[in-house]
Amino acid sequence: MAPQRRRRRIGWPTCAAAGVVALVVLVSGPGYAVGAGLVRVGDPPAPRPTALTTPGTQTRPVAAPPPPVPSSPVAPAVPPVPGAPGAQEPETDKEFPAFGAYLGYGPQGTARIDQLSDWLGGADLRVAHTYLPGDRWSNIEGRPDFLDAWADWRRERDDRTFVLNVPMMERNEEGVSDAEVRRLLRRAAVGEFDHHFRALAERLVELKLPDTVIVLGWEMNGITYTHRCGPDPENWKRYWNRIVATMRTVPGQKFAFDWTPNRGRDAIPWTQCYPGDGTVDIIGMDSYDQPRGLSFDEQVTEPYGLQAHVDFAKAHGKPISYAEWGLFHNGDNPEYMEGMLDWMDEHKPLYNTLTDYCPHGVWQCTANPKASEVYRSMLSGRIDPVPVPVPTAPRPEPPKPTTPALPFDCTPLDLGDWVEYWLGGKLCLRFDWWSRHR
Numbered sequence: 369m370a371p372q373r374r375r376r377r378i379g380w381p382t383c384a385a386a387g388v389v390a391l392v393v394l395v396s397g398p399g400y401a402v403g404a405g406l407v408r409v410g411d412p413p414a415p416r417p418t419a420l421t422t423p424g425t426q427t428r429p430v431a432a433p434p435p436p437v438p439s440s441p442v443a444p445a446v447p448p449v450p451g452a453p454g455a456q457e458p459e460t461d462k463e464f465p466a467f468g469a470y471l472g473y474g475p476q477g478t479a480r481i482d483q484l485s486d487w488l489g490g491a492d493l494r495v496a497h498t499y500l501p502g503d504r505w506s507n508i509e510g511r512p513d514f515l516d517a518w519a520d521w522r523r524e525r526d527d528r529t530f531v532l533n534v535p536m537m538e539r540n541e542e543g544v545s546d547a548e549v550r551r552l553l554r555r556a557a558v559g560e561f562d563h564h565f566r567a568l569a570e571r572l573v574e575l576k577l578p579d580t581v582i583v584l585g586w587e588m589n590g591i592t593y594t595h596r597c598g599p600d601p602e603n604w605k606r607y608w609n610r611i612v613a614t615m616r617t618v619p620g621q622k623f624a625f626d627w628t629p630n631r632g633r634d635a636i637p638w639t640q641c642y643p644g645d646g647t648v649d650i651i652g653m654d655s656y657d658q659p660r661g662l663s664f665d666e667q668v669t670e671p672y673g674l675q676a677h678v679d680f681a682k683a684h685g686k687p688i689s690y691a692e693w694g695l696f697h698n699g700d701n702p703e704y705m706e707g708m709l710d711w712m713d714e715h716k717p718l719y720n721t722l723t724d725y726c727p728h729g730v731w732q733c734t735a736n737p738k739a740s741e742v743y744r745s746m747l748s749g750r751i752d753p754v755p756v757p758v759p760t761a762p763r764p765e766p767p768k769p770t771t772p773a774l775p776f777d778c779t780p781l782d783l784g785d786w787v788e789y790w791l792g793g794k795l796c797l798r799f800d801w802w803s804r805h806r
């Protein structure tokens with residue numbers, strides 16, 4: 369757990385000193401971050417590096433990346449693969465949605481794609497999916513050694529799709545309070561964190577990943593992540609729009625932005641977090657088999673469920689996706705697995721990626737043999753159609769500065785949040801004032 373930043377307490381002597389300093393300083397506009405005079409304006413202190421963990425949802429336990437998979441993983445009681453005696457040949461005249469799976473972070477995630485394809489009788493997996501760590505801003509900017517393997521996989525074939533979940537805040541899984549989230553969203557909405565996302569966009573273009581599908585701030589309607597929407601929906605939407613506008617200013621980019629809530633109402637109805645058609649290219653949904661006792665048909669018809677998702681996307685003229693789905697509270701549930709695969713065949717999401725580790729998965733997790741049999745029998749030998757280019761929203765205007773720049777000869781003073789709030793802005797000191805007035 370990263371150490372929490374200790375709030376500085378400011379007593380009356382400090383306030384009196386601030387009043388004296390104010391006689392020889394210039395007050396700049398609101399919006400400058402505390403301590404912005406060191407390296408970057410608005411860059412909060414980074415926590416200690418933490419071990420990578422697999423992102424979870426608000427009710428899904430966070431699991432570590434799965435261990436290396438044997439070269440020939442076999443789930444129990446699976447049907448014969450295509451080409452084997454007694455096997456049925458796969459359908460070849462029907463269009464299926466592009467699919468893949470989340471198989472782990474880093475190089476092991478891309479290596480397992482071919483192994484899963486072999487297990488599925490040569491099915492063509494054209495979608496790769498991973499997450500940027502949300503522990504600190506430097507990782508959200510996309511460090512090169514983490515993205516290199518994914519860039520290599522994507523560049524091997526033009527018809528592949530790379531899906532990247534991008535956190536909107538650092539300390540993203542550290543249980544940050546609602547009050548702190550509200551404060552962060554206020555800072556974010558005026559552009560304090562924009563430069564991190566420009567750095568990420570430049571990194572992706574540099575790696576020749578300009579058409580990455582970016583699942584930004586996923587499951588924002590839940591309670592797990594620091595980038596959640598519930599504490600301040602209006603500033604959350606402003607922040608989303610700033611990020612998209614910032615990343616679209618980078619030359620060469622062709623990103624598609626996927627807005628992806630959890631299925632169901634969760635902490636806040638996901639419709640209250642929709643930032644607008646101008647900055648959303650895909651309307652996704654993470655849909656696990658939960659809560660306990662809820663049938664697949666009820667997952668379709670529940671408020672803010674699967675049918676509501678499809679209807680909402682249609683009303684807004686956007687394609688759909690399922691970046692995360694899989695088994696969960698109802699255990700080894702073949703009815704859910706068949707229902708979800710049939711649903712996607714019918715509604716043609718732009719892509720879907722199964723979360724393939726326990727308790728959600730069917731290949732690397734041997735705890736779900738019945739659902740594994742359904743998944744393998746329905747997807748074995750499938751060849752995806754050539755993916756249609758993602759329709760991107762109109763390019764938004766670059767974000768406009770919300771504060772005037774500090775004068776070049778003016779040094780900002782860090783007086784703490786409370787004093788700056790009371791003064792209405794940050795103070796800066798001109799060191800040449802004495803020579804000018806002698």
